[in-house]
Amino acid sequence: MNSFGRLFRVGMFGESHGPHVGVVVDGAPAGLPLGVADFFADAERRRSGKPGTTARKETDSPTIASGVFEGRTTGAPILILFENRDVDSSAYEPLRRTPRPGQADLVALQKYGGFNDYRGGGAFSGRLTAALVAAGVIAKKLIRPAEVAAELVEAGGSADVEGAIEKAVKARDSIGGVVGCRVRGLPAGLGEPFFDSTEGLLSHLLFSIPGIKAVEFGSGIASSRMAGSEFNDEIVSTTGETRTNNAGGIIGGITNGNDVLFRVAVRPTASIGRSQHTVNMDTGELCEVSAKGRHDACFAVRVPVIVEAACAIVMADLMLIEQRIPRIFR
Amino acid sequence: MNSFGRLFRVGMFGESHGPHVGVVVDGAPAGLPLGVADFFADAERRRSGKPGTTARKETDSPTIASGVFEGRTTGAPILILFENRDVDSSAYEPLRRTPRPGQADLVALQKYGGFNDYRGGGAFSGRLTAALVAAGVIAKKLIRPAEVAAELVEAGGSADVEGAIEKAVKARDSIGGVVGCRVRGLPAGLGEPFFDSTEGLLSHLLFSIPGIKAVEFGSGIASSRMAGSEFNDEIVSTTGETRTNNAGGIIGGITNGNDVLFRVAVRPTASIGRSQHTVNMDTGELCEVSAKGRHDACFAVRVPVIVEAACAIVMADLMLIEQRIPRIFR
């Protein structure tokens, strides 16, 4: 099922080399000011991996095709479309029967009996994260004054992100990275114990971002090596402020009013210039493939804005459920 | 919402000091042999943190209250109840207005306006994992011959689990741990790209287990420090076997037929003998609390069987969706 959410529901569609990718956002309250320009900055951050301050119309300019009227959301489902341009599919035909290591080529073949659109990763393409980011833009507006901010804190195991990428490019190889995220200003009380814990919902959506291999909240993995006396966050006010924040702002699945903190680990880009072994699906023989042309040596640089989107979407849903966002913005 | 799943749907209820905790399992196929004795081994593992080979009737013996007839599932919702016995609530009354650090006491107060059952953690209690484990027993039967096996691989940062716990007990402190899980024999093709990725669904349920602070698949966090040439799993057969398994058996959100591998980090037990600061909710003054009586120094020892349950529940749902489990067992 390519949709997610209870009251704020997001559904995605599209393929890398089809006419467009896009998203339906169902359940956004009416009256929220929304225009095409609202999407530019985050779309540019996703495209370039850099903070997007540009106000000019980007290549990845979306069309708002429903749900907005006279500059405000109507309460009806919002359809956002991104056209796919300059699509050259010829490079993918030779790969059709030699699935690339680290890509979804082979599982797509297996799951869909070979009927999947294989060009450019088809429905598995990172291109669909443009749609996710667009939904995130709406969500970020809804949750205000709460704010989500993510950044790449490590690439290839190093804090010198640019240096690490440069090295990878030279080696015709790729690297991954770690993205840290902080949400400020959330109310306490979001999420449910057990199945709809805030961590459960957040991780559900975070792992839908291609290439994420780990999610940790607060002190995360390190917490497994701490003593209880060190880990437990002592409470210092009746509103729930804590001295430390090892829990990452979530206790028992519920936000506790402190900043929500989490980190995601991003694997290295699958497409690399070096040759790798795979199998020819027709002959069963081992063969070699390598990526032609330009590829991100570290797609993790584009991930922070996608993480922000996923996080904002979950928070918007939880805040609607808890009646922390009105049904109509006036 | 305390229910989870699309075709195999699990709903939990109950409080630590109420008459019982339990689970409704909706969507299990008819004809599956099921009896009370099926639950003993896993219930005992959860209770004691040790491999449960016992066949005797345990304290945590469940009642199957619907959905099973003449020793087999009927296709109707299965209700499983665990009675709460020997419940002494008196210890909790003094804590009602001094929320314990590391526990859900304060968020429960905030979320439910003080109407929550505060005794023994109420609806947040780890006691509810008995219900989750019971649902897991049914799921494990459904996914056969696939098999889920989890174990504690580290406690307090050490592979010498018993030694680490002993040290924590002496220090009147607590420790966490790391649980590793492997699923063998799964078909390729489970899960969806993006929102219902196998990782997304698994992590959703894994983070519903109290105390889990991180989930990583395959090489997980380490993958963010690997080169692409090192991380990508080379494909060695047309059925998708790979030379390595850094992806943890999941690519593009879809199982690829290799073992599914993941690890979860468990924080240290919140209740410790040492005193900790908190705040008196009535006066706003700082005060100290410490746990009386016997508490697990490392509740992570009980987590493997709960992880197995969560994992089997997700797999049963995905296998039903992909028609890998029949609607009727004959």
Add this chain to the structure above:
Amino acid sequence: MNSFGRLFRVGMFGESHGPHVGVVVDGAPAGLPLGVADFFADAERRRSGKPGTTARKETDSPTIASGVFEGRTTGAPILILFENRDVDSSAYEPLRRTPRPGQADLVALQKYGGFNDYRGGGAFSGRLTAALVAAGVIAKKLIRPAEVAAELVEAGGSADVEGAIEKAVKARDSIGGVVGCRVRGLPAGLGEPFFDSTEGLLSHLLFSIPGIKAVEFGSGIASSRMAGSEFNDEIVSTTGETRTNNAGGIIGGITNGNDVLFRVAVRPTASIGRSQHTVNMDTGELCEVSAKGRHDACFAVRVPVIVEAACAIVMADLMLIEQRIPRIFR
């Protein structure tokens, strides 16, 4: 899936001759006063088909097994159990292979491969409506001051309900009836255009009541024979009051602030003293069956309180979605 609702979610379980039937109500706000006595009047109406003014403990007295603490809802799932007593299953054994006409015997056999609990209708039993009525009691409290009132307006085609039933009893036959329902005091704006229209959601739940064969809103079937000039409800105030109410208080799927009006048609009781043809599933030969003992000649008399429950459940869910019910009752 035997659960229903988005924010106010109801899940049922149990069989006619199992230990009990019951319901889990998930999503009820915290702080709502609730006790066992709240269920007596409606349980009695369902049992006897008569207005239940009795305050004494009924045979169908429920146990509130979770989600209520110190007389108020806690915000956690509420489990309500009804014990099954005086169950004599012996009468059903001979019927196991000769499915009764008008009953679910044969479809249960087909759907569940013969593993269903056949005794007393098993999971198809009207007994489960006790659970539905219990969930309705909670929903009715939530939607206040809105009020749902249903009554039997016709039995066997006659407004003389008692006379019609008497005649049916004498004929060792059964009759059906028509139940009318009115909801007063609802806010305008509940429901969604298209898929989650108020009519769609209401009918979904109404048709889950065994024996309902038709649902009509406002002028219903008669509206198909009216002219537009006659059917359209002229608007007489800016708050949306209309001169007539042919629409039944719902336009475009949305409540318009006028009373919501609908009617359901109930088929005659399936079990009758007269003999009827069916087939022996083992031999394939035609044979005759007839109901032994006492059966309702017109179970429609019990339906109004069930209709009220179904209606209140839907309204509670819609009002929570529209933030017309608070998350905490103080």
Add this chain to the structure above:
Amino acid sequence: MNSFGRLFRVGMFGESHGPHVGVVVDGAPAGLPLGVADFFADAERRRSGKPGTTARKETDSPTIASGVFEGRTTGAPILILFENRDVDSSAYEPLRRTPRPGQADLVALQKYGGFNDYRGGGAFSGRLTAALVAAGVIAKKLIRPAEVAAELVEAGGSADVEGAIEKAVKARDSIGGVVGCRVRGLPAGLGEPFFDSTEGLLSHLLFSIPGIKAVEFGSGIASSRMAGSEFNDEIVSTTGETRTNNAGGIIGGITNGNDVLFRVAVRPTASIGRSQHTVNMDTGELCEVSAKGRHDACFAVRVPVIVEAACAIVMADLMLIEQRIPRIFR
């Protein structure tokens, strides 16, 4: 929530005077042959209310924008778009503050705080049924060899449909009608007892069609006036064939292998040439409105193909759940 279904999930969007309306169909198996031409016949039936045998490209020609590759479904979400052309919104501006009787104008204003797109009914427009019909085309292909056939059996209370419409046109008034539907070739065992009864799911979707005011299964309302001995369908074969079909092919919420039969009542068209009272939302004064231009005197003539679509969508979902439709068409 404007989406529906568990495994075969349909989500709609769009407004009457926006750039287009459309539908996302999620969960359709891979490998199903599908092309634009498949949609022509049903789109034409919806447009004209007449059996569509035309093969030429219609005005309402859809674009398949994702989920289909090389003439077959890929298993990814299918996006279908219908462009809105020749849209003249000027007529609606004067109506913005004088809500039309029988239309959703006023409830839209109330529900969305005046931010709704009011032009041509906006998101409430019957135009969206084009999207529903398109989803139905896919569903009809999936459920084969089962077949859904609906027709207008009555208009304005008369079987002489054409005569009745002519009379209404002359009177500058409108009429409603009754649509009957039959599904042949369904397997027994679809649907669930209680909440996901086949009747419940069908009615849920049928009532999402604008203007439907009643749904009845089998003998429907008439069944409430029959004796049990007359209503019960006697079983004549071990596969469940019955002598009569008063139940409409559904018992206990489950299909029994006989034809599924139901009828829906359609109210008269809301827009009529005669003037009707309403209120001016700014002044509170009563005023008169009447529809300008050409309107359907009986939009019920277009409803059969929409009913078929709604029915096929539900059946496709139920058949996927029961594994009666494969995950891959080869």
